[in-house]
Amino acid sequence: MMVSELDLSRVRVVLMHTSHPGNIGAVARAMKNMGLSQLYLVKPDLFPHSMATSRASGADDLLASAIVVETLDEALADCCFVVGASARLRSISWPVHNPHECAERMLEASEDGDVALVMGREQSGLSNEELERCNYLVNIPANPEYSSLNLAAATQVLTYELxxxxxxxxxxxxxxxxxxxxxATMAEMDGLYEHFEVALTDIRFLNPASPRKLMRRLRRLFNRAQLDEMEVNILRGILSAAQGQKYHYEKEDKS
Amino acid sequence: MMVSELDLSRVRVVLMHTSHPGNIGAVARAMKNMGLSQLYLVKPDLFPHSMATSRASGADDLLASAIVVETLDEALADCCFVVGASARLRSISWPVHNPHECAERMLEASEDGDVALVMGREQSGLSNEELERCNYLVNIPANPEYSSLNLAAATQVLTYELxxxxxxxxxxxxxxxxxxxxxATMAEMDGLYEHFEVALTDIRFLNPASPRKLMRRLRRLFNRAQLDEMEVNILRGILSAAQGQKYHYEKEDKS
Structure with missing residues (x-):
């Protein structure tokens, strides 16, 4: 993929057994607003339908190219990553993520192939069997006293995050x-921390009573900063200079 | 506010001259799903209306408590921060932010008083005069070839981010x-960088030919890491030890 292109062509939305054709149209509109184009319909009650076209409001090209299938498996056969949306947090323990996390993971996976977002029925969501087809579940953290979003509204939020x-x-x-x-690699970071420990002992800064606490603080600081290779070299250069030694700016294999 | 409470009671949604009562109902549902409750209607074409109640689908308490006013100024009089939503990026140069940034700023401002999210007319959005009432404008980064979201869909995305x-x-x-x-404060960070420069010169690490380049790399690293006061003390302790001096772990006023 080119650096300058935004590409959501590998993300499909799969609607399960939708009962109201208007919702299919509203979902198509939400998808097109966010730049998605692949719509799969698993056994919709009524489709095509004038209500779908009217609610799509200019996104009728997505309805025209929508693929209608009989089973969820047909809709997912060529996908490498599947996310199921469900308002209900079932008793089954499946990894549940928020829309932001899910969207990032889906985009990452889409570099390997097509990915799918599966939206359940309006009334009953996804069945346990359908949930088990999914790699992740996504939950929109809604008002617990009024948590059920309209199908198109939920699709709008999830495709916005995508x-x-x-x-x-x-x-x-x-x-x-x-x-x-x-x-920097983990090996280079390990080399840096070892160097810190030795050099700080040499210059008598490390408190022999609690070496681990100081080292833990330094690890926390530099892990947080995500150093690059040059920054590791600079820090090691400073430590060597403090030890009165010369440190060569070369890559080394600390194993 | 207690640490354990999620509070969106100070965030109001203001709808300008809405033409379709169904949209008012759908907005009320989106708001309640996300835990908002204050709805202001500036001169709606038809309200109350059965289409509003039907689309609200259980969020009719928000319709019942909605405040209908004649002008935008009445809806905003007691607000300390106002954000205007507009699909159209006008020629006037007003700060435009994405929904995520706007939501953070609104929540921050809501600690001082009520804040408002103003949604424009279905067809024409907000007028330039209305935009000028706003502190920020928010734009949902939609598909440039099909960018106009339905009123309730846009409200859903913006209240989700809130x-x-x-x-x-x-x-x-x-x-x-x-x-x-x-x-750490900026003064403490300045003290740290000065200390680096002096100490690295003392231990002959700083290349006299290009002192600025190294110092810039160190600033970039430690600014990125957002140091706390103890981490600054530790780093200065290391520098002092490298210089062969003792550094006291005390706060100091470097002015």
Whole structure:
């Protein structure tokens, strides 16, 4: 994928047994607003239908290209990652994430192939068997006293997060393209922490009574900062200079 | 406000001259789903109306308590922060933010008083005069080829971000309550960078040919990490030890 392109073409929305055709149209509109185009309908009650076309309001191209299938398996056969949306938090213990996290994971997976967002029936959501087809479940953290969103409203929120995640990924790629050094590896970070421990002992800064507490604070600080290779080299250079030694700016294999 | 409470009671939604009563009902449902309750209607074409009640689908308490006014000024009189939603990015240069940023700012402002989210007419959005009443404008980054969201869909996205921002603020307050040290002040950071420059010169690490480049890299690293006061003390302690001096763990006023 090019750095400059926002691409949601690999994300499909799958609607299960939708009873109101107006909802199918409203979902199509929400999808097109957010730049999605692949709509799958599993056994809709009424489709095509004038109510669907009217609520789609200009997104009727998505209805025309919608793929109607008999079973959920047909809709998911070629997908590499599947997220199920359900207002009800079932008793089965399946990983549940918020829309933001789910969207990021779906976009990541979409680099390997098509991914699907499965929306349940208006009244009853997804069955346990359908939930078990999913890698993740997504839950919109709604008002617990009034938590059931309209089908199109839920799709709007979830596709909005997909679009925001796609925009954020574009930004990250642009920044990465501009970055001068790669992130440090874990081995390089281990080398840095070992060097800190030795050098701080040499210059008599490390408190022998509690070496771990200081080292833990330093780890927390530098792990949080996500150092690049040059920053590791600079810090090790400072430590070597403090020890009165010369540190060579070379990559090394600390194993 | 208690740390354990999610409170969106100070956030109102203001609908301008809504033409379809069904949209008012759908907005009320979206608001209640996300935990908002204050609905203001500026000169709606038809209200109350059976279509509003039917689309509200259980959120009719918000319709019953909705406040109908003649002008936008009446709806905003007691508000301390106002955000206007507009699909059209006008020629006037007003600060435009995405829904996530706007929601955070609104929640922050709501600690001082009521805040308002103003939604424009279905067909024409907000007029320039109405936009000028706003502190911020919010734009949902939609598909540029099909960017106009339905009124209730836009409200759903914006109130969803408000709820997510409120949840995030609760988390931050919980974390802050657990944090052991406060963030370092700018003066303390300046003291740290000065100390780096002197100490690195003392231990002959700073390259006299390009002192600024190294210092810029260190600033970028430590600014990114957002140091707390104890971390600044530790780093200065290390620098002093490297210089062969003793650094006292005391707060100092570097002015």
């Amino acid at each position: 679009r925001m995640a796609a925009l954020a990924r574009l930004e990250i790629k642009k920044v990465a393209a501009k970055k001068d050094y790669r992130l | 709820r997510m921002a409120a949840l995030a603020r609760l988390e931050i307050k919980k974390v802050a309550a657990k944090k052991d040290y406060r963030l």
